[in-house]
Amino acid sequence: MSKELTKRADNYSEWYNDLVVKSQLADHSAVRGCMVIKPYGYALWENMRDQLDKMFKETGHVNAYFPLFVPKSLFEAEETNAEGFAKECAVVTHYRLKADPNNKGKLIVDPEAKLDEELVVRPTSEAIIWNTYKGWIQSYRDLPLLINQWANVVRWEMRTRLFLRTAEFLWQEGHTAHATKEEAIEETVKMVNVYADFVEEYMAVPVIKGVKSASERFAGAEDTYCIEALMQDGKALQAGTSHFLGQNFAKAFDVKFSDKNNKLEYVWATSWGVSTRLIGALIMAHSDDQGLVMPPRIAPLQVVIIPIYKGDESKPVIDEKGHAMMSALKTMGIRVKYDDSDNARPGWKFAEYELKGVPIRVALGMRDLENNVVEVARRDTKEKQTISLNGIADYLKNLLNEIQQNIYDRALTFRNENITEADTFDEMVKLLDEKGGFISAHWDGTEETEEKIKEQTKATIRCIPLDNRQEEGVCIFSGKPSKERVLFARAY
RNA sequence: CGGGAUGUAGCGUAGCCCGGUUAUCGCGCCUGGUUUGGGACCAGGAGGUCGCAAGUUCGAAUCUUGCCAUCCCGACCA
Numbered sequence: 001m002s003k004e005l006t007k008r009a010d011n012y013s014e015w016y017n018d019l020v021v022k023s024q025l026a027d028h029s030a031v032r033g034c035m036v037i038k039p040y041g042y043a044l045w046e047n048m049r050d051q052l053d054k055m056f057k058e059t060g061h062v063n064a065y066f067p068l069f070v071p072k073s074l075f076e077a078e079e080t081n082a083e084g085f086a087k088e089c090a091v092v093t094h095y096r097l098k099a100d101p102n103n104k105g106k107l108i109v110d111p112e113a114k115l116d117e118e119l120v121v122r123p124t125s126e127a128i129i130w131n132t133y134k135g136w137i138q139s140y141r142d143l144p145l146l147i148n149q150w151a152n153v154v155r156w157e158m159r160t161r162l163f164l165r166t167a168e169f170l171w172q173e174g175h176t177a178h179a180t181k182e183e184a185i186e187e188t189v190k191m192v193n194v195y196a197d198f199v200e201e202y203m204a205v206p207v208i209k210g211v212k213s214a215s216e217r218f219a220g221a222e223d224t225y226c227i228e229a230l231m232q233d234g235k236a237l238q239a240g241t242s243h244f245l246g247q248n249f250a251k252a253f254d255v256k257f258s259d260k261n262n263k264l265e266y267v268w269a270t271s272w273g274v275s276t277r278l279i280g281a282l283i284m285a286h287s288d289d290q291g292l293v294m295p296p297r298i299a300p301l302q303v304v305i306i307p308i309y310k311g312d313e314s315k316p317v318i319d320e321k322g323h324a325m326m327s328a329l330k331t332m333g334i335r336v337k338y339d340d341s342d343n344a345r346p347g348w349k350f351a352e353y354e355l356k357g358v359p360i361r362v363a364l365g366m367r368d369l370e371n372n373v374v375e376v377a378r379r380d381t382k383e384k385q386t387i388s389l390n391g392i393a394d395y396l397k398n399l400l401n402e403i404q405q406n407i408y409d410r411a412l413t414f415r416n417e418n419i420t421e422a423d424t425f426d427e428m429v430k431l432l433d434e435k436g437g438f439i440s441a442h443w444d445g446t447e448e449t450e451e452k453i454k455e456q457t458k459a460t461i462r463c464i465p466l467d468n469r470q471e472e473g474v475c476i477f478s479g480k481p482s483k484e485r486v487l488f489a490r491a492y
Numbered sequence: 493c494g495g496g497a498u499g500u501a502g503c504g505u506a507g508c509c510c511g512g513u514u515a516u517c518g519c520g521c522c523u524g525g526u527u528u529g530g531g532a533c534c535a536g537g538a539g540g541u542c543g544c545a546a547g548u549u550c551g552a553a554u555c556u557u558g559c560c561a562u563c564c565c566g567a568c569c570a
Binding site: 158159275308347 | 527528529561563564567570
């Protein structure tokens with residue numbers, strides 16, 4: 001493995017790719033557009049997943065699992081949704097292979113085994129789920145139905161990037177059914193808030209909560225709420241979405257319920273999801289030219305202890321102290337590793353754990369033990385301090401909290417410094433080219449204007465922020481009147 | 493899907509233009525030893541369908557064609 005990571009300033013996307021692979025989060029696979037998530041990356045995902053799952057359950061949701069395959073007839077039932085995803089669907093047409101008569105040892109698709117109806121590999125599960133809900137919902141007493149599933153989905157993207165856009169990705173998708181429009185909207189907003197809380201508090205990535213413009217809306221939704229994050233290169237990243245689906249799917253799949261007055265009504269729906277893409281957001285929000293910077297709360301490893309031996313006789317003494325410290329930290333619920341592996345020297349380990357973004361590194365050698373201290377190095381600031389062994393566990397626990405907060409504050413400052421108001425189109429173009437980030441500007445609310453701005457600048461409307469300040473102005477492009485600013489950015 | 497580039501050991505590479513013994517070097521790996529406070533050193537060793545498949549040729553990493561994959565730039569997108 002080469003030791004050098006591409007520098008962010010030299011080539012940001014190469015830095016990102018390099019980092020994902022060298023830090024062992026994931027790797028390209030033999031399958032086009034699909035990645036292998038390696039143990040370190042999967043441990044990170046598990047921590048994220050576990051916390052989100054807890055938050056979903058605290059808000060009343062339960063988990064279930066629906067099929068990977070969606071019969072084409074079900075898939076096409078909700079037309080807007082189907083059309084929106086049609087261009088990126090993997091489709092199963094056969095169910096059997098057979099030996100190739102003309103090519104020994106090879107297989108061909110058995111033409112006899114053609115499916116009567118093609119199966120779409122789910123790009124999202126609304127269709128199969130709403131078809132199922134039809135059988136589950138009869139009365140208002142069956143509502144609300146609050147279900148989440150952890151799954152993989154496939155979207156056949158033209159161009160893929162590790163974590164940010166892979167042909168197959170892991171995610172969760174919540175699908176809820178409600179008796180009233182108000183309740184469904186409330187659910188949609190509740191879940192975008194859950195996402196924002198998770199991403200900010202656990203991943204330490206500040207987000208802007210907002211609503212998508214009509215053209216950026218989820219196919220089949222009445223309204224799409226989202227959280228938008230800003231990456232270090234000034235590009236925005238959609239980190240999660242929550243959709244108010246109205247009665248579109250209820251009508252498409254004929255899901256009705258009897259209300260208290262025995263009147264048949266269509267059900268109101270929401271769906272919401274976040275994916276392994278969040279890992280991309282995490283990487284690009286915090287990491288530096290030395291490697292990953294993991295927020296302690298979801299870091300697979302929070303503390304690594306590295307013993308530094310001098311001569312064989314020092315090993316048992318150091319190991320004893322090291323193991324004691326590890327036990328104390330484990331008792332406090334801290335994820336810790338004592339790396340006494342023999343195949344690398346301390347300097348190599350230092351660099352390696354920096355690359356992997358472990359928040360705290362503790363070095364333990366005879367020199368320290370003689371003074372009853374250890375050397376504590378934090379990944380976020382790269383500061384090293386000599387700390388007394390007395391009360392070290394409490395010290396490290398507090399330090400983890402401090403690092404979590406510091407990473408968030410740093411990202412928040414950067415984000416806030418990169419939301420810039422523009423009052424003319426020229427100003428906006430200049431800002432996009434020279435500074436990047438979010439451009440806060442007036443927009444006339446039409447799709448035509450949005451499209452023209454996109455064509456000329458590659459920037460899209462990321463969102464109309466919730467609790468947006470109302471302000472009279474004129475559209476930056478058309479000069480027509482506008483009541484509020486929206487956020488534009490170039491995005492991933 | 494369009495334009496450009498690349499593919500040689502786990503990783504990074506030389507050789508290819510101009511076909512010809514046993515495919516170069518570094519890192520990593522294995523064995524033994526010395527080491528260990530910022531990516532150690534010495535000695536010995538293992539590891540290759542030269543992306544895949546056809547073709548040209550006495551002979552192909554090298555020439556031709558097709559395919560596959562990756563990267564960069566577009567279009568598409570969470």
